[in-house]
Amino acid sequence: MSKDVMADLKRDHITKLLSKGIRIDGRKFEEMRPLTVEKSYIQSAEGSARVRLGDTDVIVGVKMVVGQPFPDTPDKGVLTTNAELKPLASETFESGPPGKAAIELARVVDRGIREGQAVDMEKLCIEAEKEVWIMFIDIHTIDYDGNLFDAANVAAIAALKDAVVPAKRADKGEDFPLPVAHEPISVTAVKIDGHILADPTYDEEVVADARLTVAINEKGNICAMQKGGEGSFSVDEVLKIVDLSRRLGAEMRSKI
Amino acid sequence: MGGTPLPEGIKLIDENGRRIDGRKPDELRPLRIEAGVLKRADGSAYLEWGQNKVIAAVYGPRECHPRHMQDPTRALVQCHYNMASFSVDDRKRPGPDRRSQEISKITSEALTHVVFTEYFPRTSIDVYIEVLQANAGTRCAGLTAASVALADAGIPMRDLVASCAAGKVADTMVLDLGKEEDNFGQADIPVGFIPRTEEIVLLQMDGDLTIDQFRTGLGMAVDACKKVYEVQRDALKRRYTIASDEREVAGSAEVK
Amino acid sequence: MQRNDNRESAREIVVPGDLLADRGMKAGPGTYIEDGNIFASLLGIKSVRSNTVGVVPLSGQYVPIRGDMVIGKIVDIGASNWLVDINAPHPSPLHVNEVPWRVEFGETDRFMTVGDLVLLKVVGVDELGRVQISMKEHGLRKLAGGMVFEVAPAKVPRVIGRSGSMIQILKNLTGCRIHVGQNGRIWIDGDLDNILNAVEAIKLIEKEAHSKGLTEKVKNLLERASKKGA
Numbered sequence: 001m002s003k004d005v006m007a008d009l010k011r012d013h014i015t016k017l018l019s020k021g022i023r024i025d026g027r028k029f030e031e032m033r034p035l036t037v038e039k040s041y042i043q044s045a046e047g048s049a050r051v052r053l054g055d056t057d058v059i060v061g062v063k064m065v066v067g068q069p070f071p072d073t074p075d076k077g078v079l080t081t082n083a084e085l086k087p088l089a090s091e092t093f094e095s096g097p098p099g100k101a102a103i104e105l106a107r108v109v110d111r112g113i114r115e116g117q118a119v120d121m122e123k124l125c126i127e128a129e130k131e132v133w134i135m136f137i138d139i140h141t142i143d144y145d146g147n148l149f150d151a152a153n154v155a156a157i158a159a160l161k162d163a164v165v166p167a168k169r170a171d172k173g174e175d176f177p178l179p180v181a182h183e184p185i186s187v188t189a190v191k192i193d194g195h196i197l198a199d200p201t202y203d204e205e206v207v208a209d210a211r212l213t214v215a216i217n218e219k220g221n222i223c224a225m226q227k228g229g230e231g232s233f234s235v236d237e238v239l240k241i242v243d244l245s246r247r248l249g250a251e252m253r254s255k256i
Numbered sequence: 257m258g259g260t261p262l263p264e265g266i267k268l269i270d271e272n273g274r275r276i277d278g279r280k281p282d283e284l285r286p287l288r289i290e291a292g293v294l295k296r297a298d299g300s301a302y303l304e305w306g307q308n309k310v311i312a313a314v315y316g317p318r319e320c321h322p323r324h325m326q327d328p329t330r331a332l333v334q335c336h337y338n339m340a341s342f343s344v345d346d347r348k349r350p351g352p353d354r355r356s357q358e359i360s361k362i363t364s365e366a367l368t369h370v371v372f373t374e375y376f377p378r379t380s381i382d383v384y385i386e387v388l389q390a391n392a393g394t395r396c397a398g399l400t401a402a403s404v405a406l407a408d409a410g411i412p413m414r415d416l417v418a419s420c421a422a423g424k425v426a427d428t429m430v431l432d433l434g435k436e437e438d439n440f441g442q443a444d445i446p447v448g449f450i451p452r453t454e455e456i457v458l459l460q461m462d463g464d465l466t467i468d469q470f471r472t473g474l475g476m477a478v479d480a481c482k483k484v485y486e487v488q489r490d491a492l493k494r495r496y497t498i499a500s501d502e503r504e505v506a507g508s509a510e511v512k
Numbered sequence: 513m514q515r516n517d518n519r520e521s522a523r524e525i526v527v528p529g530d531l532l533a534d535r536g537m538k539a540g541p542g543t544y545i546e547d548g549n550i551f552a553s554l555l556g557i558k559s560v561r562s563n564t565v566g567v568v569p570l571s572g573q574y575v576p577i578r579g580d581m582v583i584g585k586i587v588d589i590g591a592s593n594w595l596v597d598i599n600a601p602h603p604s605p606l607h608v609n610e611v612p613w614r615v616e617f618g619e620t621d622r623f624m625t626v627g628d629l630v631l632l633k634v635v636g637v638d639e640l641g642r643v644q645i646s647m648k649e650h651g652l653r654k655l656a657g658g659m660v661f662e663v664a665p666a667k668v669p670r671v672i673g674r675s676g677s678m679i680q681i682l683k684n685l686t687g688c689r690i691h692v693g694q695n696g697r698i699w700i701d702g703d704l705d706n707i708l709n710a711v712e713a714i715k716l717i718e719k720e721a722h723s724k725g726l727t728e729k730v731k732n733l734l735e736r737a738s739k740k741g742a
Contacts, residue, residue: 005585005597006662006697008627013659016704042389043307045342055295059388061342084350087336088313088384090296095336097351138341138350142311142386143294202296298573317573317601328640370528372544372553375575377641379601407528410572410666412553414544415529452529492555493525496570496722 004092004206011207015193024203025054032187032199032248035255037154039162047163047178051155054201055145057089060137060155062163062178066126066170067134077124077132081110083139083152090144090202108186108226109139109152112215116184116223118160123179126172133165135178146201149213149226150252153186158256184223185253186215187245191231198244212238214245218253262440269426276437281430284420284480285393289401289491291408297384299409301491303401306434307391312401314409317379331376335364335383337398343390359395360385366399366419366448366457372412381411392438396421396446399458404488408495414450416488417457420480421446422473424465429472431480445473449481523722526552526567533565540566557722570722574599574665574695576643580634581652583660583693584645586626591618596630599665599695600643606632610646612653629655629699631691655691658701661711663718665696670721671714678717678727685734686710709737 014024023029033054042048045061052058069076083106085093098106113119124133137159139152163178190200190208197204205211209231215224222242227233233241262268268276275281285306294300297313304310320326337359341348352360363385371381383405385398396419403417423433425441433444443463449456456478465473526532530552532543539545542554543566552558556567576582576598584596584604592615593605608615613623624630631652636644647653663671671692672679683690688702688710698714700707713730720726 005587005599006660009585009629009660013661016659017708020704020708022708042309042340042342044344044389044391048342057294059340061340063342063347065347082341082350086338086384086386087315087382088294088297088300088311088386091315091318136341136347138347140340140342140386140388143296145295299571319601376601377639379641407555408571410554410556410569412542412544413528414546414551414553416527450529489527492527496525496555496557 007206010203011192014204014207018193018195023197025201029195030198030244030248032252033201035154035252037158037256039158045159046166047159047161049155049158049162051151051158053147053151053154053199055143056147056151057141057143058148058151058155059140059142060152060159061140062159063136063138064163064165065134065136066131066172069125069129069132073121074129075125075132076121077119078134079110079114079119079121079137080134081106081113081137081139081156083109083141085141085144085148089141093141093144104226104228105148105152106139108149108213108224109137109156111224111226112153112184112186113137113156113160116182116215116217118157118180118182118184120179120181124165144202146203146205147188147199149188150186150199153184153215154252154256157183157185161256182217183253183256184215184217185249186213186224187241187248187252188213189241189244190229191233191237196237196240196244198248212241214242216242216245216249220246266436266440267426268437268440269428273428275425275430275434277434281428282476284432284483285434287484287487289404289487291404291491291495297405297409299405299407299411301401301404301408303397303404305393305397305400306432307389308387308394308397309389310394310397310401311386311388312398312405313384313386314381314402314405314411315384316381316409317376317411318382320378320380325380326378329377330373331371331379331381333364333368333371333373333381333383335360335367335385335402337363337385337387337395339387339390339394343387359398362458362460363395363399363402366417367402367406369455369457370403370414370417370450371406372414375412381406392433392435393421393446395419396448399448400484400488404491407492415452416485417448417450418481418485418488419446419448419458420477420484422477422480424463424469424473429469429476431476443469443473445470445477447474447477447481449478451482451485524558525556526558527555528553532558532567536563538564540564542567542569569666571664571666573601576600576634576637576695578634578636580694581691582632582634582645582695583655583691583697583699584630584632586624586628586630589620589626591620594620594624596632596645598632598634598643598645599662599697602641602643604643604645606630606645606647610635610648612648624654629660631655631693631699655699658689658699659707659711660697660699662696663698663714665694667718667721668692668694668696670726671698671717673727678730681727681730681734682710682713685731685738686713709734712737
């Protein structure tokens, strides 16, 4: 599909602005865009949330079915995270099965939830070795203006908190709220021309040298990270982004 | 449609002639359309029709891919109808299935009729229809939203296409079938119609109808399309009427 | 350059299929004729000028028209032409005969290379939508330095203003050199602060393209900005 022809020329514009301490949308370097979280947006899902981070728009739906546990975790539920970069969200996304970018997005969100132990998976066991709840987290991109990682992560946590396990429908007892134990929140920053910017827009993301996503839970512990892009970070830069994530993530968590 | 026995205790039409959700036979579910809801797409529309939630986005005219599909004399209108995995009770596997491919095809054909495709040789006008929440009638909802999104994208068109279904439940002809009516009804007739020129551009039917019943149903659907058409026009006009009043909310229109 | 550059007294928004006029009027841009009646083919503002009725679009992609000044970006090089993206559905070839220099076969990259910005003119569009472009006219050139950014092509007439009035204000009050392509690309060169002020002003024009008193708002913004800078 048609690619963003002018992207490389925007870099010049963006870096000139940054040298004067200005971001292209007028934000401070360490400032997130406005975040809105709309829970229970999809009634056909067990839990859902529509999240807008600036003009980035993501819907996450949680669906649950009864299935078999993995042999190595016979008494735990199963988590499956899937992301689709729908072509309606950007001219740069193509139809067809998920590409590398979609898979990376799904895996980064999955890692935050899994490693952050967001859900008490033992409570999703129905009968050890036989039956457990399988939880599908489906990430649907609606409008892409950068930083899908954080929008999808917040939407996923909000959707999990919104979810009710449909036990009655499956003839497995009474419905119960999905046991959410922790709320890991990721914050992503990019590096452009030596400047570290939180929550990049699309324009910033396409010209960025490198990107770092850090997920931190409500206790302040780090539970997942992902570096992307061809550029590099210094140790100090990484630590700076970790600190950013702790501060900004707490703010975002309060909005779920 | 047809064949599925009605569960015990469910009455599709009660003794007062009211339908399962309280509607009269010729009553539409509430319909609300908002134009211009996405940042990246060239044109877009959001639609809520009863419990259906649909977003349509338009990109183009742009270079046609795959290349061998290019028509040297005109643009191709390519619709992609897709249901989100969480849009239905049982999680839908992501990706196109036969049903969605068929709907994409007939929707493309209906819209091609109104677009001045000859203005844009060798290009593609891509229309993405995402069903976020499904509750019967999504192809009509999708076509209705897509037409608004095309106009919003500044695509030259003869007219808008409005769409609505009629059907038969409990031997009564009704408009705009809901989910139970769709599951346990006797017939469904989705119609795409241009009120001004009185042209039918989409028509399907399944179930069992006498010729008289069909005639009644088609007449009902056509009349309903005229109402839908007004909601579409309002949505487009209000988007810019409000914008020129310098208010930053997108236009929306409603039918009660 | 002055396409659709009219200001309507009554801003009537029309939708494709709306009847604009019957016999006796001429059909302008954004319309079509059926059984002698004129209908809107675009979402936009109805405009009536003497006996011509048309629709000023509010959105839409750039559609090249002969005579348009556009800003292109070179995306590929051949032995005797450059391939130029002009924000239209297809890139257009710029032949060596259409540039102001004498270019030997195979030496195209000594003059312009991939990534370069050029100010061009659309000299023809055929029925198959193929666009002929040229750099031969006076003032057309490679755009070195400066900054380029994009606005919605439908808003370009507002950035230019009636008979170029808006762009003149921008140039006068910022001291920048500015080229506005009909294809929605705008090139600005000058002192960085002035460039940023011009960008702010153009963003305002794009956002409030169809609101009243736009010229005054732009003047106020630029005068405030220049005072702050001084």
